[in-house]
Amino acid sequence: xxxxxxxxxxxxxxxxxxxxxxxxxxxxxxxxxxxxxxxxxxxxxxxxxxxxxxxxxxxxxxxxxxxxxxxxxxxxxxxxxxxxxxxxxxxxxxxxxxxxxxxxxxxxxxxxxxxxxxxxxxxxxxxxxxxxxxxxxxxxxxxxxxxxxxxxxxxxxxxxxxxxxxxxxxxxxxxxxxxxxxxxxxxxxxxxxxxxxxxxxxxxxxxxxxxxxxxxxxxxxxxxxxxxxxxxxxxxxxxxxxxxxxxxxxxxxxxxxxxxxxxxxxxxxxxxxxxxxxxxxxxxxxxxxxxxxxxxxxxxxxxxxxxxxxxxxxxxxxxxxxxxxx
Numbered sequence: 121x122x123x124x125x126x127x128x129x130x131x132x133x134x135x136x137x138x139x140x141x142x143x144x145x146x147x148x149x150x151x152x153x154x155x156x157x158x159x160x161x162x163x164x165x166x167x168x169x170x171x172x173x174x175x176x177x178x179x180x181x182x183x184x185x186x187x188x189x190x191x192x193x194x195x196x197x198x199x200x201x202x203x204x205x206x207x208x209x210x211x212x213x214x215x216x217x218x219x220x221x222x223x224x225x226x227x228x229x230x231x232x233x234x235x236x237x238x239x240x241x242x243x244x245x246x247x248x249x250x251x252x253x254x255x256x257x258x259x260x261x262x263x264x265x266x267x268x269x270x271x272x273x274x275x276x277x278x279x280x281x282x283x284x285x286x287x288x289x290x291x292x293x294x295x296x297x298x299x300x301x302x303x304x305x306x307x308x309x310x311x312x313x314x315x316x317x318x319x320x321x322x323x324x325x326x327x328x329x330x331x332x333x334x335x336x337x338x339x340x341x342x343x344x345x346x347x348x349x350x351x352x353x354x355x356x357x358x359x360x361x362x363x364x365x366x367x368x369x370x371x372x373x374x375x376x377x378x379x380x381x382x383x384x385x386x387x388x389x390x391x392x393x394x395x396x397x398x399x400x401x402x403x404x405x406x407x408x409x410x411x412x413x414x415x416x417x418x419x420x421x422x423x424x425x426x427x428x429x430x431x432x433x434x435x436x437x438x439x440x441x442x443x444x445x446x
Contacts (some may be wrong), residue, residue, distance in 0.1 A: 151352050154245045154297070157180070158203045158230070160252035161210035164253035173202055180288055183420045185364055186438050187295040187322060190333055191342050203242065209233070213250070220255035223267040223281055246274050246352060247301060249294065251284040252440050264291045268312075274351030275303040287378045288419045292332070296323055302352070304338065312341055328417050330402050331440035337368060366444055367421030369435055375422060376406035388413045388434040402436040 157177055181198045188196045205213060213233050217226045230250055234241050241248070256264040266282040280297040284290035300306065307324035308317025315321075315337035320329025323338045334342070346352070373383040384390050384407035386400065402418040417439055418424065424441035425434035433444040 149346075151194050151196050151346065153196065153198045153247065153352065154243075155198060155200040156203060156241060156243070156245045156248040157200050158205055158213070158248065158250045160214070160250070160254065161205035161207050162214070170202065170204070173204065176286070177202060179368070180284075180291055180294070182364055183288060183291040184294050184298070186296055187292065187332065188298075189364075190322075191339055191341055192436060193339070201245075214252075215255075220257040220263070221252070222259065223256045223264045224259055226250070226256070226281050227267050227269075230281065231277060231311075233275070234279075242356070243342045245278075246281060247278050247298065249282055249297075251282050251290065253285050253343065254283070256281070256283050261329050266290070266297050268297040268301050270300050270305065271303040273303070284379060287375070289416070291419070292322060292328065292417070299323065299342060299345075302342070302349055307333055307335065307338060312338065315341070328439070330417065332417070333437045358445060365433060367419075367437060369423055369433075370419060372404055372420045375404055375419065379406055379414065381405050381406035381412070383407075384413065386415070401441040402439045 160171065177200055181200055185196050185198055195357040213229050214221065214226065215229060217229065230248070234248065256266070258264050258267075264283070266280060268280040269277055272278045278301055280294070280301065282290045282297065288407065296306065303325065305312035305315075306317070307321060312323070317324045317417055318326050319335070320327060321335045321338065322328065322332055323334060360390050376383045382390060386403075386405050386406050388405075388410060390407065401424045402422065404414075404416045404418050404422065406414045406416070416428050418436040420435070420437055422436040423434070424436050425432050435444055436442075436443050
């Protein structure tokens, strides 16, 4: 088993890529996060080959880095290695977790799996992320987007289980779980009990408000957690910051098609008779007839202008419609 993994890694050229977020100040702190990504073999992303998987996760982690930049806490570099699970490994990881998959049991299975294949995962990493399309639930029966243990970063238990359908919907959950492993509670819980849990912030619950952001309460907790962290590589730098690449443009209709749906307005009208700019700029409404409508926060790069000649290139970045270039 180990030799198969090693050979696969060598032949596939598993990727290391850094993503940077900079701030317009002279001195800043750099934080380094190395991530291993295990992809559920039974539910691969929409991008089935390694090269396409690399492109998908590169885009996903760039969006994660953009969200982390909103903290104003420093300059983050994220690198990742992809491990697509074979059917045999997938069966091992998802054994006895049920349907929907019980996320706590799945988390434990991943711990045992890594121990059993320690030579395969013997590389520098602060966090290992398992992505799956499967529906997840908690022990109390509630649906779950993901799971990680608070303060587990850089330990053998530094594992995040995330539901990801291949449409970048997992970006905000990955952000939450990274910060949770660093030691930050979710809004309304534990040391964050005074942080507003239902006001649409990234570390809260319920619908997100736009543009995306964190409460001041969360920012204070993150700053303290990063100062306490001894394992994340960090250093003070006075060099000019590097900006993260501009997200590739995505059309609304194309994004809706990833879900098998069609673009519509907030009333479910395909002709956009009710569409108001304040309601749709960085929200996406997708419909299937009159029976189903999905309202989603736009992925980074979604076109958010109404210019038919595309002279004004506006795209969503962190939930805000921003002018690109001109």
